[in-house]
Amino acid sequence: MSNPKVLLIDDEEELVMTLVERLAFRNIDATAEMDGHSALERIQREKFDLVIADMKMPGLGGLEVAAILRERYPDVKILLITGHGLLDEEKDMNVDGVSDILIKPFSIDVLIAAINKALESEL
Amino acid sequence: MNSEPDNTGQINPEPLSLDLAFFGKITASVTHELNNVISIVEQLAGLLEDQLCGAESGAPLDTEKVKSVQERIVLQTDRGVDLLRNLNKFAHSVDEERRDTDLNELAGNLYQLSKRFADLKNINLEMEAAGESIIVRTSPFLLQQVLFWVLMAVISSTPSDEVISLAVVPADEKAGVKISCSTPIQWSSEAERFLKRAKVLNSRLEAELIIKESNSSIGVCEIWLPATIIKDVF
Numbered sequence: 001m002s003n004p005k006v007l008l009i010d011d012e013e014e015l016v017m018t019l020v021e022r023l024a025f026r027n028i029d030a031t032a033e034m035d036g037h038s039a040l041e042r043i044q045r046e047k048f049d050l051v052i053a054d055m056k057m058p059g060l061g062g063l064e065v066a067a068i069l070r071e072r073y074p075d076v077k078i079l080l081i082t083g084h085g086l087l088d089e090e091k092d093m094n095v096d097g098v099s100d101i102l103i104k105p106f107s108i109d110v111l112i113a114a115i116n117k118a119l120e121s122e123l
Numbered sequence: 124m125n126s127e128p129d130n131t132g133q134i135n136p137e138p139l140s141l142d143l144a145f146f147g148k149i150t151a152s153v154t155h156e157l158n159n160v161i162s163i164v165e166q167l168a169g170l171l172e173d174q175l176c177g178a179e180s181g182a183p184l185d186t187e188k189v190k191s192v193q194e195r196i197v198l199q200t201d202r203g204v205d206l207l208r209n210l211n212k213f214a215h216s217v218d219e220e221r222r223d224t225d226l227n228e229l230a231g232n233l234y235q236l237s238k239r240f241a242d243l244k245n246i247n248l249e250m251e252a253a254g255e256s257i258i259v260r261t262s263p264f265l266l267q268q269v270l271f272w273v274l275m276a277v278i279s280s281t282p283s284d285e286v287i288s289l290a291v292v293p294a295d296e297k298a299g300v301k302i303s304c305s306t307p308i309q310w311s312s313e314a315e316r317f318l319k320r321a322k323v324l325n326s327r328l329e330a331e332l333i334i335k336e337s338n339s340s341i342g343v344c345e346i347w348l349p350a351t352i353i354k355d356v357f
Binding site: 011012014015018019022025056057058059083084104105106107108 | 163244
């Protein structure tokens, strides 16, 4: 997919803004929102190919955002990120409609690989 | 690790499991935040690398950008140092069973450690220290635990966008910590569980724990330390 549109959602503003800059450096059109509600409002107005959401945020967490997206925007691909130390079986858990769960901290290469995998997936 | 059911038919948690639950909850929360700090520093360092890669490929090096990224890294390392310092103070609170403790400092440290739980509910947690130092001789670990579970009860019963204040208050020969809310509180079922933990722990602390009924907002929970344990107010 050429120039995919990516929306990052995390209440750690510095993290998402830095990722937006780094993705732009790699020709990925990314933008950010700091909470689930603002993200859903943004998705109503703009079309995104992929949403990357932190699992734990004030208000709506990533899992809740993913559930809403699955229902309202089934074409949007979803990646989750988390700072929680997950058990191996949790890392491998299949969340309906979610292509992958990345554990923070992750390198930009890992993120790019996950983005590519999500955009190519048929979820 | 539960003891016999009490007269309400509920199982009373044993003190050791409460201590571990408290340690786990605080450690998980702080390390989660530290993980965010490390993630940010890693990405900022990567952003510097991106800038240098661009310069090596012939693009002009934006020195203002490099300076700004360096400043952002310093801010995050300062944040990480504060988090580690608070966690370290918390870990040392079990060093001695009882010791002279500055109540302002103890409540301030607990405020720092608990703020994220309030943030996650979009609640603004505020801390008001007493105007003077209040030194109490107590178990800092136990006192922090009682305060923490009481605070968790208030957080779980407070709607989003409200304010919870944690105030250290000297009164005659007693000293207390008062938790108030910007709106009348309705105790949640989860709060009852947290308050039960606080009561079990408070029986070891021997402080006076006052929990108001639903619909109050000022001083919904108060913890008063016996006058005999106050060594100095200056």
